[in-house]
Amino acid sequence: MSKKRDIVIAGYSETPVVFKSGRSAYDFGGEAFAKLLQSTGVPKSEIDGMAVAAPLSECTNPFFPVYMAEALGLSPKWLNYSGTGGCSATGGVARAASAIRDGQCEVAVVLSADSPSTAWRANYGAYRSEFQDPVGVQGPPATFGLLMSRYHHQYGIKPEALGKIAITQREHTLHNENALAKFKTPLTMDDYMKSRVIADPLRLLDCVMFCDGANAFLVTSEKRSRELGLTKMVHPTAYAEITNLHGDQSCPDITETGFSAVAPLIYKHSGLRAKDIKMFQPYDDFTIAVMMQFEDFGFCERGQGGDFTLGTDLSFKGSLPLNTGGGQISAGQPGLASGGLNLAEAVRQMFGEGGERQVKDASNALVTGIGVIPFARNWGTSAALILEA
């Protein structure tokens, strides 16, 4: 299969991550949108497509993407609404690429905006009030505590490896002007080890914190981007996702993530291998998720994620730069706009705009997304995108 290089991400924007901003997803979305127009110089009238992530703060409105189009003064010919949480940004880019190839639109904005720390209006409903909440599994930490316990049982967890992930990412946050101000202080291993255990063996410093924020991406064909006078662009050359891995089994191995199915596909489509990846911007709701992705993407063998973490320079100057903007764990998680945070950092680096944290060889990036925590399983949706210069 020949690699597709016809579509590009030709612009990105990001708002600062803020805690309890008092502002809505619309306002954050508008800020990211205006910044995107400003940084690309593309007139609003050129935008004829939009992909929107379902936000926790506005998901009581089933017409949120239509309202957002109205708020932004857009008349999209193609409008996509994603309910895959942290996979919405990378998935939005892939869906926009398909829509552009199919002639449904020419210039799309992939917009993710959420402000759950200001207004949490989500209710997952379904089976949870009968079979999950009463047991005490009321949020992601409980599920990740269960997942970590099983991983530890099968492979062993080295806390210092998870601590290194938290510390490395926090170090990167110090160079990120958009990161949550509260997290702009270095962490030590002692801080990590003394961090409160909230759902054994999960520590507070293994977790993200819900915040408010937004990000946006301009997706179009390379041809159209050149007509628009754009010079900075990256090519999304491979994308794959899977939801509900082993969904037809009652007792799957919960230490197997959806990325075990996704990784072979993106490597096949891009022709790249783990050793070719110049930077890794994985979805990082919890440190263990990062470590398990090292394994599933073939940076190391299954069960070797701890040793790999401890033996690899993961700093932006290192052999495998990891979440060079601090990731969500250290920059703050802007609700379900979260998947765009890791993606924005990858595009920023590839545009050569990493500033103090610029990765030397930023010729490609692997970006991932994770969406929702299901009943007694691994996470719900796994998505991965490869970007190439």
Added chain:
Amino acid sequence: MSEQKSTRSIPSASVYVDTTPFWDAARQGKLVLQFCKDTNQFQHYPRPVSIFTGSRNLEWREVSGRGVVYACTVIRVPGPGLDERLPLSVVTVELDEGVRILGNVVNVEADKVVIGQRVELAWDRLSDDVQYPSFRTV
């Protein structure tokens, strides 16, 4: 069977599919789960179709309630209805019938529960006529 009355909130039945057989059986101290009659396999939580075939050829069947701890954690942070239960043992139990269920281990200190531990059904009485399945070590 625990005679202690709980302060936990009482879940409403049949919020998303008909789960009255589960709650009726629980009232009698029996754990029934959904069973796919086409493939002879259990599934949990209850679904609108068989996760194995997509058909609605399902029935409710009693399970032994015996199994092994597949994953375990201890919840140490507050949540609705949890305040008086912390630290709370939360486990994924793999029942001998080949299906998993989330539950609490009620008879030992929360941090004494380990993966591989055999457990059996216990009941947490939520009101005079509502019981919720829990587990105890054997």
